[in-house]
Amino acid sequence: MSHRSSALNQSFFFHPFEVAFYGAAGKTVLIERLLQRLSKRYKIGYFIQQKEDARARDIEQLRQSGAWMVFVNDPRGNILIYTDSSSELMHPPSILESNFFLLEGYSGRDVPTIVVLDEHVDILDNPGGFQRGNVIAYIGDLKGNIPTGKPHFRHEDTDGIERHVLSFFESRVKEIPLYGLVLAGGRSTRMNKDKSLLEYHGKSQAAYCFDLLSGYCDQVYVSSRAGQSYLSGHKILPQLHDTFLDIGPLGGILTAATKFPEAAWLVLACDLPFVDSRVIEKLVHNRNPFKMATAYRSARKNGQPEPLCVIYEPKARFRLLEFLGAGTDCPRRILSHSDVHLLELDAEFLLDNVNDPAECQKVIALLNKGPRSY
Numbered sequence: 001m002s003h004r005s006s007a008l009n010q011s012f013f014f015h016p017f018e019v020a021f022y023g024a025a026g027k028t029v030l031i032e033r034l035l036q037r038l039s040k041r042y043k044i045g046y047f048i049q050q051k052e053d054a055r056a057r058d059i060e061q062l063r064q065s066g067a068w069m070v071f072v073n074d075p076r077g078n079i080l081i082y083t084d085s086s087s088e089l090m091h092p093p094s095i096l097e098s099n100f101f102l103l104e105g106y107s108g109r110d111v112p113t114i115v116v117l118d119e120h121v122d123i124l125d126n127p128g129g130f131q132r133g134n135v136i137a138y139i140g141d142l143k144g145n146i147p148t149g150k151p152h153f154r155h156e157d158t159d160g161i162e163r164h165v166l167s168f169f170e171s172r173v174k175e176i177p178l179y180g181l182v183l184a185g186g187r188s189t190r191m192n193k194d195k196s197l198l199e200y201h202g203k204s205q206a207a208y209c210f211d212l213l214s215g216y217c218d219q220v221y222v223s224s225r226a227g228q229s230y231l232s233g234h235k236i237l238p239q240l241h242d243t244f245l246d247i248g249p250l251g252g253i254l255t256a257a258t259k260f261p262e263a264a265w266l267v268l269a270c271d272l273p274f275v276d277s278r279v280i281e282k283l284v285h286n287r288n289p290f291k292m293a294t295a296y297r298s299a300r301k302n303g304q305p306e307p308l309c310v311i312y313e314p315k316a317r318f319r320l321l322e323f324l325g326a327g328t329d330c331p332r333r334i335l336s337h338s339d340v341h342l343l344e345l346d347a348e349f350l351l352d353n354v355n356d357p358a359e360c361q362k363v364i365a366l367l368n369k370g371p372r373s374y
Helices: 027-038 056-065 158-173 205-214 249-259 277-285 316-325 331-336 357-369
Strands: 018-023 044-049 067-074 077-082 100-104 113-116 135-139 178-183 219-224 239-241 264-269 293-297 305-312 340-344
Touching (some): 018 027, 027 044, 056 067, 178 205, 205 219, 205 264, 205 277, 219 249, 239 249, 249 264, 249 316, 249 331, 264 277, 277 293, 277 305, 305 316, 316 331
Parallel strands (some): 018 100, 018 113, 044 067, 044 100, 113 135, 178 264
Antiparallel strands (some): 264 305, 293 305
């Protein structure tokens, strides 16, 4: 079940925002208190590894406490119990659809860990129980013998523990680079000219979008076909050529996400001429890194997410591959059945695309008259 491998290049086992609880009795009660608080704002997954069969009433108690998903590993195998599914596919929702993942009984792994101590502190002498370097806090009511160098909380300090867990997850967010991807590999069959070379703002759309994203991203790439490398609007820009072929925009997105799986991707299609810094600024400022993606809601598409001016989080790669494997290569449809943070557009037309010469000339005329004309 581990996601930690050189092939995936991920630094987590189950979830990028995961914390394990290890140690003395009382862990489950503590987790239930945290679930009751966190579930008011977040979708929380819960994993428990038990030596005996999990009782249905224990699982139901966790669900009643607010767990969106409960994953139990018992001697008879893995049992996945979930409370909601935004997927139309005929299988359980992904663990990664949860915002956070709390683990109990998953000891001896390279996972961020909160250690619950008892009065004897025996677990500190158990070298196989957890890895000291992964401890992010200790919980216990002892007056002495508490290891130094890590935060320490009393059992009843639920407020402090909750703040510390959230602060830890937020620190993980700061480690995620934000890269930009300009989608410019379309065939432009209706336009009869490469849409990435059209000029609405005094330069090619590929260059305009590249410069626009460069103000917000650590690195920016143009997603294109290999045959476009020599084009004047492409050749001086960093490029990523599709390795997922013949699946439209999803191929460019997956190529980038596979090349740099540690990054979140701010994706912008080159055929959206009305997008400016205000549109990108709002998207970046309101980003929710704990969801699959942050996108605008489309009034023209019955409130569905706009898939080509969007921030995809690193974990979204697994979701995109999951749907692709089930035969779905439409980014809008995938986002519509995923946990996405949706924003409202300041004006409906801002994400209108241009597909043919007549539309192109109309847009150029509007842009030349200035913002008040459209």
